[in-house]
Amino acid sequence: MFETALVTGGNGNLGRLVAQHFENVGTKVVSFDLPGTEGVHSNHRHAVVLGDIRDQNLLEHTIQTHKPNVVIHLASMLSGSSEANAEMAWEVNASSSIQFMRMCLKHQTGPFFFASTTATYGPDLDSPVALDTPQWPENIYGATKVAVERMGVYLKLRQRFDFRCLRFPMVLSPFAPSGAMTAYPSHAIIAAAQGKDFVFPVAENTGMSTLYLNDVTRSIVEICTANLTSLHQHIYNLHSYMFTAKDLAAAIQHRYPNFTCSFTKNSPTDELIRRWPDMLDDSAARQDWGWQPQYDFEATIDALVKDSITK
Ligand SMILES: NC(=O)c1ccc[n+]([C@@H]2O[C@H](COP(=O)([O-])OP(=O)(O)OC[C@H]3O[C@@H](n4cnc5c(N)ncnc54)[C@H](O)[C@@H]3O)[C@@H](O)[C@H]2O)c1
Structure with a gap:
C-alpha cells in the first residue's frame, strides 16, 4: 500500500470517499481542493491544501512538502460548468492537468490516476461502445478530457509515466x-x-x-493498486x-x-x-484487473x- 496519497478534488463527491478508502488501509492522504470546499470530512485528512489547480507553484510546493507516492487527480470542472465557461474549462481541466502530469513525472510521484469520462465519445454511437472507438466529443468537457488522455498516454509511452485512467459513465x-x-x-x-x-x-x-458511487471509488483504488504488468490497456471503460x-x-x-x-x-x-x-464494453477492465460492479x-x-x- 502507499504511504502518502495526494488527492486533487479531495473534497468532492468522489474525492472524499477515495480519500477515506486510502485512509482505511493506513495511507496518509493530502487533499487539494478549492478554498470553501472543506467540511467535516476534511478533519480526517493528514493535510488539507486549499488552492486552485491552476496555481502550479502551490501544487509543486505540496508535492515537495508531502512527497506523495500515488496521485489521484480528480479536480475538474464538470459537464455543466464546463459548457458555461469553455475557456476556463480548458485551463482547469486540460492545461493545468497536463502541466500537473509533467510535474508529477519530474518528482517521480508514482502511479497517476486520471478520471476521464464517456463524454469523451461523440454522440449516437452503437452500444456497446468498444474501448478503441474514435473519440470525437461535441462537448467541451469531453474535449478537455481527451486532451489529458492523449498527453497521459504520450508521457507513458515516451517517459514511462505511470498513467492510469478510467472513463466513467454517469455516476x-x-x-x-x-x-x-x-x-x-x-x-x-x-x-x-x-x-x-x-x-x-x-x-x-x-x-x-451508469455506475453507483461506491463502485467508482472502489475502482479507483483497485486500478491504482493493480500490478502495472497486468494493465494491458492505457485506459479502461467502466459500465454497470x-x-x-x-x-x-x-x-x-x-x-x-x-x-x-x-x-x-x-x-x-x-x-x-x-x-x-447506453453501454460500454468494460471487458478489458474485467480481464486485466478483475473489475466487477457490485x-x-x-x-x-x-x-x-x-x-x-x-x-
Ligand atoms: N460525477 C460524475 O458523473 C463523473 C463522471 C465521469 C467522470 N467524473 C470525473 O470524476 C472527477 C471527480 O468528479 P466528482 O463527481 O467528484 O465531482 P466534484 O465536482 O464533486 O469534484 C470535483 C472537485 O474538483 C474541485 N475543483 C474544481 N475546479 C478546481 C480548481 N480549479 N482547482 C482545484 N480544485 C478544483 C471541486 O472543488 C470539486 O471538489 C472529475 O474529474 C470528473 O470529471 C465524474
Whole structure:
C-alpha cells in the first residue's frame, strides 16, 4: 500500500470517499481542493491544501512538502460548468492537468490516476461502445478530457509515466455535484424523500450508461493498486447498467407511492444524455484487473433512498 496519497478534488463527491478508502488501509492522504470546499470530512485528512489547480507553484510546493507516492487527480470542472465557461474549462481541466502530469513525472510521484469520462465519445454511437472507438466529443468537457488522455498516454509511452485512467459513465451519488448535468437522478430521489414533486430535465425514455458511487471509488483504488504488468490497456471503460428516467420514476414510486413527476423533452440536458452511450464494453477492465460492479440499478436506488432518509 502507499504511504502518502495526494488527492486533487479531495473534497468532492468522489474525492472524499477515495480519500477515506486510502485512509482505511493506513495511507496518509493530502487533499487539494478549492478554498470553501472543506467540511467535516476534511478533519480526517493528514493535510488539507486549499488552492486552485491552476496555481502550479502551490501544487509543486505540496508535492515537495508531502512527497506523495500515488496521485489521484480528480479536480475538474464538470459537464455543466464546463459548457458555461469553455475557456476556463480548458485551463482547469486540460492545461493545468497536463502541466500537473509533467510535474508529477519530474518528482517521480508514482502511479497517476486520471478520471476521464464517456463524454469523451461523440454522440449516437452503437452500444456497446468498444474501448478503441474514435473519440470525437461535441462537448467541451469531453474535449478537455481527451486532451489529458492523449498527453497521459504520450508521457507513458515516451517517459514511462505511470498513467492510469478510467472513463466513467454517469455516476449516481448521494453527493451529486451541482455542476454535473447527470445529477438529476439523485435530486429526484431526494425530492421524493422530502415529499416534493420533481421535473426531470430529460425525456422519459432518456438514459445512459451508469455506475453507483461506491463502485467508482472502489475502482479507483483497485486500478491504482493493480500490478502495472497486468494493465494491458492505457485506459479502461467502466459500465454497470443503463436506465431511463421512466425506469427511475417507477423505481421511486415503488418506494414512495405518492411521488409525482414530469419529464422535459428537448432540453440541453436531454440532448446530451440521450446521445451518450447506453453501454460500454468494460471487458478489458474485467480481464486485466478483475473489475466487477457490485451495484445494479435496484441496489443503487436502495442505497440512495437509504442515504436520503438519513440526510
Ligand atoms: N460525477 C460524475 O458523473 C463523473 C463522471 C465521469 C467522470 N467524473 C470525473 O470524476 C472527477 C471527480 O468528479 P466528482 O463527481 O467528484 O465531482 P466534484 O465536482 O464533486 O469534484 C470535483 C472537485 O474538483 C474541485 N475543483 C474544481 N475546479 C478546481 C480548481 N480549479 N482547482 C482545484 N480544485 C478544483 C471541486 O472543488 C470539486 O471538489 C472529475 O474529474 C470528473 O470529471 C465524474
